[in-house]
Each structure stands twice: as C-alpha cells, then as structure tokens.
Amino acid sequence: MSKVEHLEKIIEEFGPHLHDAPDGGWQADRVIDKVVPTHCPYCGMQCGMNLLVEKNRVVGFEPRYDFPVNQGRLCPKGVTAYLQTHHPDRLQYPLIKRNGTFERASWDEALDLVVTRFKDLQQKYGKDSIAVYSGSSLTTEKTYLVGKFARLALGTRYIDYNGRLCMASAAAGNNKAFGIDRAANPWSDIPFAEVLVIAGANCAETFPIINGFLWQQRDNGGRWIVIDPRETGTARQGDIHLQLKPGTDVAVTNGILNVLINENLIDQEFINTRTVDWDAVRDVALKYTPDVASQISGVAAEKIVQAALLYGRASSGMVMHARGIEHHSNGTENVLSYINIVLATGKIGRRGCGYGTITGQGNGQGGREHGQKADQLPGYRSILNPEHRKYIAGVWGIDESELPQAGVSAVEAFAKMREGEIKGLLSICSNMMVSLPDINRVRESLERLDFNVCIDFFMSESARYADVVLPGTTWAEDEGTTTNGEGRVIKINQAIDPPGEARRDWEILQDITRRLGRGQYFRFTSPGQIWDELRLASKGGKADYYGITYEKIEAQDGVFWPCPTEESKGTPRLFEQRFAHADGKARFHAVEYIGAQEKPDDEYPLILTSGRVVYQYLSGNQTRRIKFLVDQCPEPYVEIHPETAMKMQINDGERVKVESRRGEGVFPALIVKTIRPDTIFIPYHWGEQLAVNQLTNPALDPSSKIPEFKACAARITKIHSRELPILGRGRKGASLSEVRKGE
Amino acid sequence: MFIDPQRCIGCRACVSACRECSTHKGYSMIFVDYIDRAETTATMPTVCMHCTEPTCALVCPADAIKQNEDGIVMSALKPRCLDCRNCVNACPFGVPKYNSQMHLQMKCDMCFDRTSEGLKPMCASVCPTGAITFGKYQDVVPLRRTKPVNVHVFGNQKVETKVFMMLPSETDAVEVNGTVVFESREAMASGSGVQAESWIDTQVEESDKSNEF
Numbered sequence: 006m007s008k009v010e011h012l013e014k015i016i017e018e019f020g021p022h023l024h025d026a027p028d029g030g031w032q033a034d035r036v037i038d039k040v041v042p043t044h045c046p047y048c049g050m051q052c053g054m055n056l057l058v059e060k061n062r063v064v065g066f067e068p069r070y071d072f073p074v075n076q077g078r079l080c081p082k083g084v085t086a087y088l089q090t091h092h093p094d095r096l097q098y099p100l101i102k103r104n105g106t107f108e109r110a111s112w113d114e115a116l117d118l119v120v121t122r123f124k125d126l127q128q129k130y131g132k133d134s135i136a137v138y139s140g141s142s143l144t145t146e147k148t149y150l151v152g153k154f155a156r157l158a159l160g161t162r163y164i165d166y167n168g169r170l171c172m173a174s175a176a177a178g179n180n181k182a183f184g185i186d187r188a189a190n191p192w193s194d195i196p197f198a199e200v201l202v203i204a205g206a207n208c209a210e211t212f213p214i215i216n217g218f219l220w221q222q223r224d225n226g227g228r229w230i231v232i233d234p235r236e237t238g239t240a241r242q243g244d245i246h247l248q249l250k251p252g253t254d255v256a257v258t259n260g261i262l263n264v265l266i267n268e269n270l271i272d273q274e275f276i277n278t279r280t281v282d283w284d285a286v287r288d289v290a291l292k293y294t295p296d297v298a299s300q301i302s303g304v305a306a307e308k309i310v311q312a313a314l315l316y317g318r319a320s321s322g323m324v325m326h327a328r329g330i331e332h333h334s335n336g337t338e339n340v341l342s343y344i345n346i347v348l349a350t351g352k353i354g355r356r357g358c359g360y361g362t363i364t365g366q367g368n369g370q371g372g373r374e375h376g377q378k379a380d381q382l383p384g385y386r387s388i389l390n391p392e393h394r395k396y397i398a399g400v401w402g403i404d405e406s407e408l409p410q411a412g413v414s415a416v417e418a419f420a421k422m423r424e425g426e427i428k429g430l431l432s433i434c435s436n437m438m439v440s441l442p443d444i445n446r447v448r449e450s451l452e453r454l455d456f457n458v459c460i461d462f463f464m465s466e467s468a469r470y471a472d473v474v475l476p477g478t479t480w481a482e483d484e485g486t487t488t489n490g491e492g493r494v495i496k497i498n499q500a501i502d503p504p505g506e507a508r509r510d511w512e513i514l515q516d517i518t519r520r521l522g523r524g525q526y527f528r529f530t531s532p533g534q535i536w537d538e539l540r541l542a543s544k545g546g547k548a549d550y551y552g553i554t555y556e557k558i559e560a561q562d563g564v565f566w567p568c569p570t571e572e573s574k575g576t577p578r579l580f581e582q583r584f585a586h587a588d589g590k591a592r593f594h595a596v597e598y599i600g601a602q603e604k605p606d607d608e609y610p611l612i613l614t615s616g617r618v619v620y621q622y623l624s625g626n627q628t629r630r631i632k633f634l635v636d637q638c639p640e641p642y643v644e645i646h647p648e649t650a651m652k653m654q655i656n657d658g659e660r661v662k663v664e665s666r667r668g669e670g671v672f673p674a675l676i677v678k679t680i681r682p683d684t685i686f687i688p689y690h691w692g693e694q695l696a697v698n699q700l701t702n703p704a705l706d707p708s709s710k711i712p713e714f715k716a717c718a719a720r721i722t723k724i725h726s727r728e729l730p731i732l733g734r735g736r737k738g739a740s741l742s743e744v745r746k747g748e
Numbered sequence: 749m750f751i752d753p754q755r756c757i758g759c760r761a762c763v764s765a766c767r768e769c770s771t772h773k774g775y776s777m778i779f780v781d782y783i784d785r786a787e788t789t790a791t792m793p794t795v796c797m798h799c800t801e802p803t804c805a806l807v808c809p810a811d812a813i814k815q816n817e818d819g820i821v822m823s824a825l826k827p828r829c830l831d832c833r834n835c836v837n838a839c840p841f842g843v844p845k846y847n848s849q850m851h852l853q854m855k856c857d858m859c860f861d862r863t864s865e866g867l868k869p870m871c872a873s874v875c876p877t878g879a880i881t882f883g884k885y886q887d888v889v890p891l892r893r894t895k896p897v898n899v900h901v902f903g904n905q906k907v908e909t910k911v912f913m914m915l916p917s918e919t920d921a922v923e924v925n926g927t928v929v930f931e932s933r934e935a936m937a938s939g940s941g942v943q944a945e946s947w948i949d950t951q952v953e954e955s956d957k958s959n960e961f
Binding site for chain 1: 754755757758759760761763764765767768770771773774785786787788789790791868870873874875876877878891892893946947948951
C-alpha cells in the first residue's frame, strides 16, 4: 500500500528546499583540484561544460569553449546544474516506509525487502505482475541495463519509459516515412538553410542553445517561419508566424502543400526517384486550399500562402519540430504531414536541406534506441521480430523463449496498475506524478500498488508514494554516454564520488539481480563494460553503435550513429543517397485533418495547451530546488488573452480556477497578447495542486501511444480569494514567494 | 562588447553566470528586464556600458572608481569607497549596486580576472544567442546585419560608451525621453483592470529593481 501520509513531514525532511550556493558557500579563493570536461545533465542539446572540483565537491563550472555544439554557451539551467550535486535535499541512504513515514535503512535491509516482495508477488500473480518504468535522462548504458533487467532479471513484459511522453510520435513518424528514427542533419547544417520552418518548438525557452545556430542562419540572411499557437520568443524573432489553433497542424501543412503544388514548387524528379505513394498525398492536399486550411486552423489564408512561397521558392530549407506538434492524439500524423512537405520539395539530404525533431530529454535519443521501450530490443530492434529476438537472446546468452513478449506503453501500464493487473513497480529516473497526463488517475494507480520501489537522487513527488526509496546518483557521479538531439553520441565523465551511501544506478540494479538469483547475466564492473555489450547488442540493428568507442567519442567530439565498424567515423547527415527503408525510398503518407480528441464546446469553451519555461527542466525534480531558477519562475500561471480576460473581468495576476473534465487547479492569470483568444497556456513542471496535468487529456495517439498534452477543452472561472481552499500552511495555488512573504 | 536586444530570449543565463565570476562571487551584476510582458515576450539585458567619461566616477567624492588602460570602468576601490552611493544613484543606466554587508559599491568590471587571461567574460561566454557578444569590433560587426551604436542621449546628458548596442534601424544614438508605452497599451489599461506592468515583471525583477544587495 503506497499512500502518502504526513506530506508536510516528507517535504520538511526531503524538500523541495531552495538552495543557492555551492557546498561551503560562495568563495572566491577556492583551490581547484581538477577540471572535468563533461556535458550538461538536462536537455537534448547536451552542451559541453567543465566542472570545477575541489576536494571531491563540484564547486563551479567553466565554459567548455572547445565543444562544437555550444562553444561555451549555456542556459541558466546549465549554469546552475552543478548546484544539485551537494544540495541538502540529496537522498544519501536507503529509505523504507513504515506506518507512512520514511525511515533510514541499510542497503541490505532495503534490497532484501525489495527482492522478497518482488518474488512473493511474482509467485502469486506471475512474472508480469511487476512493471519497470524508466526514463531517458539516464545514460545509454543505464537505459540498456534497465531493459535487460526487466526482461532478464524480472522476466516481465511490462517495461516502458518516459520517452513515451516526450516524442514517441516523432519516432513513429520518422520510422514510417524514412525507415529510421534520427534527426536527418547535424545542427551545424542549420546556418546554411535559406528558410527554417520551426513548428511547435519554442526554441527560445526549451532549447536555448540551438538559438546560436538559428542566429547564425539569420546572420547569413536566412528567414524563419514559426508555427505555434503562442507568440513565443522564437515566434517574435521569426519572419512569418502562423498562429494556429492547437492541434490543427495537419490543416496548415496540407494547405502549404496545396500552394506548393499549385505554384509548381514541388520537386517532381525527387518525388519520382526517391519516394513512393505521392499520388494519394497530392489528392488529399488538393482539397486543402488556403481557405479551407485557414477555416480549420484560424491562420489567415494569405499567411499560409506566404509561408508556402517562402519555403517553396528557397533553394534550401530545413523543417524542425518539437513537442508542440507531437503531443497530440494524432501526433504521428502531424509529424508525417510535415515530412510530406519536406519530401515534396526534395529539401533533404544535403547541407542546409533537411529535417529533424528536436529531442527534449537529455538522452531522449539514446534512451529510445536500446530496449527500455515496451516493444523494443537494443539497436532499435523489435521484440516482435523473431530474428531480432534470436540475436539479442544470443548476446545475452539465453534461450529466445526466455525473452518476454511486448508490453504496453506508459499510460496503458498505469491503467493496468489501477485495474490490479500490475501489482508492483520499480521506477527510476521518472516523476510520473508530474509528467503523466491526468495525474489524479496516476495517483490512484500508485496507491493501488502492493509494492513500489523508486530509485532517485531527490525525493520526487512520485517517490513519496514508494515503499522503498533507493538513493541513486547525479550525472556528475558516474560516467557513460548519451546521444543528443542530432544523433551525436557524447561522453559524460565522472567528477566526484556519490555522496553518503548513495550508489550508482547500475550498481543498484545489479545488486537486485544478484539477490533475485540472476546475477550471472549482470557481471558488469564499470559502465565501459556495459557499453561494450551494448555495442555488440546494437550491431547490425538500425541504431548501430558497434563502432563507437569511448576513445573515438573523445577524439571526434562525439560520434553520430550509425557507426557500424571500428573504421567508421559515424554518419552526421542521413539520406544523402538513400532512405532507410529496404528499397531506399522514403514514404509519403496521406493525412486528413482530425484534430484534438477533445474540442471546445459550450461547457468547456477554451483550448488548454501546456508547455515549458526556460528555468525548469521536465518534472522539475532537479530544478525546483535551485533558488536562482525558482526565483525566476516560482509557480505555474495561466496565460490568457486580454480579450478573453476582459469578457470574464479577470485582472492580471488574479487567481482563477481552470477546469477540465478531469480536474481543476488554481493559477494566477498572466494576461498577455501573445496567445490566441481561444487558447490558454499553463507550464507543466509542478506537481500536486500546481500541476496542469490534473487537467490534461490522457487520449493516446494510436501508433505511438503519446498522450495529448497539447490540447484539451477547458474553462476558466473567476474566484474570490476567500474561496481559495486552505492547504497546509499555504493557500492552495499560492506561490512559494507568497508563502514566504506571509511568514 | 556588443548588446543586441533583438536576440535576447530572456533566459537569464547571463545573470546566473555572472555570479560565478570570482571578483564578485555569488552576486550578479546583470539585469534582464521584460519590456512589457503583457504585450510581448521581448526582453532586454543591461550590463555596465563602460562609458568613456563614466558618470559614476565623475560623481565619486573619493575618486574610488577608476578606468583601466583599456577603458574598462572598475568596481569601487574598497579602501576608498565612502558608502555614499552617489554612483548608484547617478548612473544613467542604473547599473552599480550597493552591497550593504560589505559596505561597497559593486559593478561589472567585464570579468577582469577572465579577460586579463584572454578568456571571454562569463555573460558573453554563456549567452545562447549572441545577444551579449564579446569580441573585437572588426571581428563582430561585419558578421551582423545590425548597426553598432555607442552614443546614448538621456535628456540633456550625452554619453559615449565602450559597449555597443546593435540596433536594427539607421539611428545614430539611443535616445531616452520619458517613458515609452505601447500604443495599444494605454487603451487597454483604461478599459480593463490591466495594470501598468504585468505582475510577472514585478515578481521576477524584484531584486533587479532594488539598487542594493
């Protein structure tokens, strides 16, 4: 039973507390023992940085000017990342929950309890009664090990990971169209594109460092077409902004394609020689005249024409997108409709011509390639393919029949916990009580579990529900690789030892395997050994890492996969000669506009969309503890257009109730002209009463099972402050700063 | 040094990185302001402009503020600083701050410890977009499509600075006269309860608006 009792006590003990100085305070006269070149632990840019180490403590950073992706540049999260290593909230010893209170335990005690309970449950309810839920902020070595752990140590089919919430639809779309799932170009191609189409990506806040490339392109005379329901920093800086209704991308892209066809701006030769299935796409696109597209999307028809002409007439161009088009119940179709434009104009496979999804999580790319996904085995192999099963069984030294079958996606797995089919959970590197849609249902799932284990280095909102919490390590305390958003495999280096009794995640997992009696398959003594097995396991797969060694990564400032042989230097640009389908051709997919599953109506007249701010990373478990970042954005707010606000007599800064069919929350109104009057926006990094995911719709995209974070029906109501419910010491919906001021 | 407000994405990486400079560890000397969040996402970084005739030095009764041979205006010399805060109040850009614990004026010295070793200042090192760029005039300006301007007119005061503003238009000087308000803003403010400034501006910039640490 995994309820959260004594929440105040848990927060008092484990935070989030705000902390804002390196260990020992700010000191000018530190003696730095070593400077460790490594990368930022946060987003998919994986910027290079140097950590300054004094007496086994990280006490500062120094720009890593020689790393080509960022050349020293960092966002505020990167600059302050090192402050988490000695944060007072760090978990330093194992915890067992007894009578609702977390008590310190020894490693033996905690691990024995985990193994005993897992064995009991599996004996009683079968192997599949335990699920593993992982994340993509782990190194690739760890994600590989988590997959192997679930299949081989627990023997369960139920494993999935938070990449499902990230860009699963982009992966599905890329696989369908190109036969491979990786950004087609290195980011260094961006400055050579005459026109950039940036769709559903607020690079200014979510990928600050990519802006370096964007502005180089601009300095070269380039233009940007930005497609976003909000006038974000990126949209403001762009040349044409298509401010569409959330979820209507397919109408806009089909409209653009319509203009391209009518103006004869398509590349017929490219279509004939390098693609298939064009005719069906053309027939669909012809129905979406700019007027039709405009009616659906709310974007002026002239702007759609302008955008199409700008992109179509340019001699080079790149299309990039992110979560804005992907977090939809038709996310895969959104992605395919953008790919249609790229293929129809033949703008791919050359310098300055290309396409890519911008990966959000630090290791979002590497983490989705090597087997922690429900239906996947290492090397981007499929667990449903007998050949693939046989190969991996061979690498692991087991009989193919021992490999479980495919499991289910994240949202579906949490439904199975609610329904009682899954009884136990091991989660690592995930904070589902913030990041999954409709968290009120997720809470029910977690409370229903018989046994719940969490590995993390801070007490996240989700870890509070666990029966056992095992302290893991931050990125600075271990080594391994990650693969950034452009497909570049880079190396994270260890700077310091884990604090207290905390242990490296792969060591914790291996200890559990030994106690489960499966230790013979997990005899790794370093991340390098896991890496070597991973290289072999990926050999011959789509994501072939065989030729990538730690030494090569260092020598080349990263290696782009595929890199199948030891001689290969990797593949920065894909599709120069052929696409990855067997016939070498890319596939068009005709897509019709469907839109969000839940559309506004009389009862819920607004479209609610969610997103991020630059000061917080994902579920905020790391960044909501760093005072500098929290000061810049202490709480979520709801962006409302002044027209809508005026109708409801809502003032700027006033707290309003936002409701959907699934839940409600109280947020201060930020009245801005930068959003559509029919749309409201709430950033998502917070949990409990501050979570926008109390409201979001768990509707899933049928091909990728990505949930619809980016559009649901909602309404706002004016409330009076006396109606604000009291929660603990702070009012519900009150900001941290308000609580502090009140004290 | 070159400041291009057009490129600023308001991420405040500069503000956080400034604290890492060992001459003023833990204190940031940079401010990033929303222009008017209700209207636009535009933001603007303010760093010390390093005036050729620095007002802060002119008003200092103790002659505590010195320029080095490169024209960089340094922080007040600790033994000389009288705590009078004349400089804090006189700077037309509002840059220097008074540290009440250390009884000292503090301002940007363009990361003297870094630049003297050939490294870029912290803010310009981390700035994701090049809104703050450190480099030689002949290396930076030809790459940009904006015009470098280093003359600022504040009413009757004309100030020439070592730091350049990169402006999109053909203006020769940055002129500051009264308060600039978006045209549509006044109409909106009178109609609804919209305040003069978005609450988020006030909340986030709380520390920036005080001239003390």
